[in-house]
Amino acid sequence: MKKRSITLTAYFLLLFVPIYWMVITSLKTDVEILQSFTLFPRKITFENYREIFTSEVWRSSFINSITYVLLNVVMTLMAAIPAAYAFSRWKFRGDHHLFFWLLTNRMAPAAVFMVPFTELYYMLNIYDTHFAVALAHCLFNLPLTIWILEGFMSGIPKEIDETAFVDGYRFPLFFRSIFLPLIAPGIGVGAFFCFTFSWVELILAKAITLTEAKPVVVTLTVGIGAEGVKWGLLASAGVLTIIPGILVVYFVRNYMAKGFALGRV
Amino acid sequence: MRQRPWLFLLPTLVLMSISAFIPLMAVINYSLHTIFAGSTPEFVGLQNYADVMGDAQFRGALLRQLTFSLLALLIEIPLGVGIALCMPRKGGAVGLSLVLLGIPLLIPYNVVGIVWRLFTQSDIGVIPRFLAVFGYDYNVSLDATDAFMTILLVDVWHWTPLVVLLAYAGLQAIPQTFYQAAEVDGASAWKTFRYVTLPKLRSVLTLGLLIRFMDSFKVYSEPLLLTGGGPGNATTFMSLFVARKAEAYELGYAGASSIIYLYVVIVMSYILFQFINRSPEERRA
């Protein structure tokens, strides 16, 4: 028992050393970062954060990211919920093949789609918009979310549907007032995965945005290399991009263990 | 009535055709042409595929990629299960542990890049200074092994928590009775793990193995930000390779290598899935 908690503590320490390092770097002056090696800032400075909060570029890219991430979560769920219902409740011609084809998209490397996305979105005149990024991220999020939700829905006996219809429920009412509450944990988990992926994704977000919808993840990489690396600034931007993640994790922590098994344990 | 499933699938099909089917067709189309900026594409059949297969750089990247994914799985799966076994089963520590595990998963790829650059950079990094104490001269931008191992380390750091979470969910679902029975039967700790825990974890581990395989096969941002694919080609993995070609506007070549790449991922995933979903007895038969 004792040995286990020691191992676990050691693991968590190792896990958080790099993050700790980033946090303290964000609080150091550039001089301290470059010229000395300190485990704790000699003089804590919030100068880096002040620069980010006052910079129009940083602020707008934070807002851009949040916008397309939320847009993607909504779009994905709207499409995935009915699709997962169809897969979990009905047999139809080609259902297995379709399901597998959807999943293969989850396997597709983003790099493969970089150029065609750019060209397609130029053609559709949505290049460099929030909608375009959200749409592109559906490529990965939709199959995964359908998969997760299908798992959760299959865990709910069909008899529940049948009983509801016998009781005279019409489909939309049944779906809204009985079925959706039952799979709420699944929806939460699905939303969590969409949020995560969309928030961290870099390749596509970079390829299909220029200025209008430029996400914070891209702004971050641009910061590298230009006028010598501003490590302190990068570190503080890094810290700020982690915060939404921590908030999300905190809110879904009770579903997390179950959700990561995708309801298939 | 017959159309009802398709009605429910309609939004998915529309979204997926825009974000998956049409782009895929476009990639296939590129792969059959020679394309130069400004000129009309020329149809060349399977020539691009032949070029890709004959390209030592491509084969190098593929081999490197396979090695990388294999090593990542070999480390992350056992480590993840091991850590999951150390997790508390109830009480307040559970929530905290879960949140801590979730955090690395939600760090954007390029922030991971930043975190680790701060950590590994030869002038300001922690690792070079630490290893220097032992007389080891660590340098990601000069030493191929250092670079490869560093990317591997980052992947392990970033993604083992996912395996832990999966394994933990699996562990929680094993009824206590099974452990009681093993105890009554006089099984040792190892045998209990081997015959009770592991078999019960199979379905979640299958899932973890698949997800980790697919994702490690797509590794892109880490080498891009940490090593730029170097030194030499030591960390040029498949995604980076394809993206480089696309950025250089060698679209025909990039398209063909993309298709081969996609094909390898799908086939490997499928084989992996079949393999682990079959028990030893059945395989023998």
Place this chain on the structure above:
Amino acid sequence: MAKIELKSLEHRYASSRKEKDSFAIEDLNIVWEDGTANALLGPSGCGKTTLLNIISGLIKPTSGSVLFDGVEVNDRPTRERHIAQVFQFPVVYDTMTVFDNLAFPLRNQGKEGNEVEARVNEIMELLDLGSLTAMKASHLNPAEKQIVSLGRGIARKDTVALLLDEPLTVIDPILKLDLRRKLRLVQQELKLTMIYVTHDQHEALTFADRVTIVRDGFIVQSATPEELFLHPRTPFVGYFIGSPGMNTLRCEKTSDGLEIPGSSLSLPSAIASRADKLKGRIDLGIRPEFVETSAEERSDWNRFTIQMVDHAGAYQVLTLQSGSLQIKARVEDHSISKEGDPMWVNFPSEKTNLYADGERVAP
């Protein structure tokens, strides 16, 4: 096999919120003789499973001792107690064959080769598992799984006792009979000390030589099925055993003898005189089977009205009313009873139990 003894055993769950409920088991004493089939019977949540887990060592009791053949084993870990346990939900090792499942406990003891094979074959023959030898355990149906876990339990020759925790819960009704028969056969063949936990009185009564009734962590009565039926120690046992359960009538002592409030019942003088020397609250208990009934008027018998007739195959159960008093009677005769008819009723003294403050008083 061994004799199993529990001495002034107590167990408390640490996390219990309410003081009163925090005792799962309180001051419990019992002996199960070597080679006997015993049942632990009681409503769900009465502490039966806790008791089994204490015997096998999966739970450490708060105080008191567990003895095997007179030797205290409190500090002996589960794996050294040589207990066999069959759980409510079948536990098999999914990845192993039936053969390997049965061999598992033997191999854990370091046994190998022919010795293991001979013993496993013996067990498989006993349990009719021969055709399933090479089958993977995950492919078995629940009943077969339960038989395999039983077999695993008895494979070791040094097994001290076989504990079964509601082993038939998840088994199809048709297979239940078969499994119960096998259990009984194995018990007799191997002279096992067997403790069988159940909440089903039918299972307990047909299966065990001795049935122990547990309620809220206390032993209410431990006796042969016949004794439980004829002389239940408390009204609870009388009601819990039998279908329908015993009629319990609250009595009051008066100057004339014994009266039942709310009715004008007159009791036979034999019963009244037995009550003479009793103190405290007095209850009268009589089983529906022993209530004498007559459709024709009989002197000295009491007149009731038939409220309800429940047909139960070979017999019927009458609900009879007199004043505010209701009793049940079991009659074999089908022809006479109709709801609303009068019925004359007698309580034969020798079949009637009297309880003073909830405890049976021997006549």
